[in-house]
Amino acid sequence: MQRAEKADRLKKLPPYLFKELDRQRDEVRKRGMDIIDLGVGDPDLPTPNHIIKRLCEAAHDPATHRYPAYSGMKAFNQAVARWYEKRFGVSLDPDSQVVTLIGSKEGIAHLPLAFVNPGDLALIPDPAYPVYRNGTIFAGGEPVLMPLLEKNGFLPDLASISPDHARKARILFLNYPNNPTSATAELEFFREVTAFARTYDLIVCHDNAYSEMGFDGYRAPSFLQAEGAGEVGIEFHSLSKTYNMTGWRIGFAVGNADVIQALGVVKSNIDSGAFDAIQYAGIEALEGDQRCASEIIEVYRERRDILVHGLREAGLPVLPPKATFYLWVRVPEGFTSSDFSTLLLTRTGIVTTPGNGFGPSGEGYVRICLCVNKERLREAVQRIRTLDLTRKPLHGKGSQ
Numbered sequence: 001m002q003r004a005e006k007a008d009r010l011k012k013l014p015p016y017l018f019k020e021l022d023r024q025r026d027e028v029r030k031r032g033m034d035i036i037d038l039g040v041g042d043p044d045l046p047t048p049n050h051i052i053k054r055l056c057e058a059a060h061d062p063a064t065h066r067y068p069a070y071s072g073m074k075a076f077n078q079a080v081a082r083w084y085e086k087r088f089g090v091s092l093d094p095d096s097q098v099v100t101l102i103g104s105k106e107g108i109a110h111l112p113l114a115f116v117n118p119g120d121l122a123l124i125p126d127p128a129y130p131v132y133r134n135g136t137i138f139a140g141g142e143p144v145l146m147p148l149l150e151k152n153g154f155l156p157d158l159a160s161i162s163p164d165h166a167r168k169a170r171i172l173f174l175n176y177p178n179n180p181t182s183a184t185a186e187l188e189f190f191r192e193v194t195a196f197a198r199t200y201d202l203i204v205c206h207d208n209a210y211s212e213m214g215f216d217g218y219r220a221p222s223f224l225q226a227e228g229a230g231e232v233g234i235e236f237h238s239l240s241k242t243y244n245m246t247g248w249r250i251g252f253a254v255g256n257a258d259v260i261q262a263l264g265v266v267k268s269n270i271d272s273g274a275f276d277a278i279q280y281a282g283i284e285a286l287e288g289d290q291r292c293a294s295e296i297i298e299v300y301r302e303r304r305d306i307l308v309h310g311l312r313e314a315g316l317p318v319l320p321p322k323a324t325f326y327l328w329v330r331v332p333e334g335f336t337s338s339d340f341s342t343l344l345l346t347r348t349g350i351v352t353t354p355g356n357g358f359g360p361s362g363e364g365y366v367r368i369c370l371c372v373n374k375e376r377l378r379e380a381v382q383r384i385r386t387l388d389l390t391r392k393p394l395h396g397k398g399s400q
């Protein structure tokens with residue numbers, strides 16, 4: 001059927017690398033094997049009660065049933081500004097420097113439509129959350145990958161970006177604490193990024209979705225804490241991970257007023273804002289009792305320690321991440337990311353994400369997520385031990 005011929009922008013999306021793994025998972029499940037899914041970054045814990053309660057109250061108020069304001073409810077945007085001041089010491093004008101999003105993914109995907117003309121470049125981390133690259137492609141832009149290498153602490157090496165690429169790029173995407181590598185960045189790096197953006201007239205989009213997921217006292221900085229950052233960029237945030245609210249679809253972007261306004265124009269032509277009742281629940285999340293957030297972190301910390309310890313004993317050396325609920329694990333010698341994911345799946349029923357699915361520089365790693373309970377993680381460790389990775393030099397294919 002000719003009419004079903006897809007537009008070029010869809011054809012330009014990179015191939016879906018997890019297709020083969022999905023097929024294998026279905027097959028393993030059909031064989032009756034018990035699957036432990038450490039693939040998806042979606043919290044298994046419930047949203048805290050006081051937030052649900054606030055949603056219910058607000059949903060009963062007919063005033064919330066109408067179209068929301070495009071750029072967010074005034075009260076929500078004000079709560080975001082207060083949270084930013086309190087958490088990062090960054091002052092924001094809630095009317096011009098905050099926009100409410102239907103989850104941060106929505107804002108990230110739409111941003112390039114506001115700034116990228118066909119043929120323009122965007123600088124994208126590699127490996128990365130796929131939406132930076134795919135949002136750029138939807139806008140007709142061309143992604144230029146910035147490798148995140150272990151030897152550089154998984155930070156992009158700004159000095160190695162070709163000046164020609166930097167000049168032709170409109171946006172530089174960053175994400176720390178990072179998915180998938182779990183690396184963190186300090187303020188000094190954000191200062192360097194700000195200077196780089198000034199030199200090449202780039203818009204910096206920092207995705208801070210995991211800012212509240214730090215362990216052992218680690219508190220991730222905001223990009224906007226760097227001097228002058230508010231002149232060159234914006235920051236995306238999400239309530240999804242901090243408060244187990246992935247299904248609610250609520251996030252926000254803050255920072256440079258011109259960039260925020262332009263994103264608002266795109267949005268006002270595509271969506272009609274987040275449900276007001278969810279925004280009221282979002283205010284409760286940001287300003288209510290924060291013990292829930294500390295309890296959630298403690299759950300992930302315990303899980304992290306079980307898995308890091310267990311993987312090390314099983315012959316997979318991994319450092320405990322300072323933030324995020326991901327472990328970025330080097331695969332044993334002789335394996336590709338996909339080989340190793342396949343081995344884990346077919347021999348132990350454990351689902352992991354092959355690193356190359358996040359970009360070519362992710363080759364040689366798998367991402368393991370902490371979104372299952374302690375008992376299941378212990379079970380996963382037991383199963384991985386049966387592979388005897390400490391003794392056997394493993395070579396190649398997962399089918400062995």
Ligand code: PLP
Pocket residue numbers: 041102103104105106129175178179207209237238239240246249250251
């Ligand atoms: N940014 C990163 C780095 C993520 O990993 C995710 C979700 O996994 C998101 C953004 C999207 O979060 P949200 O639920 O706010 O759309």
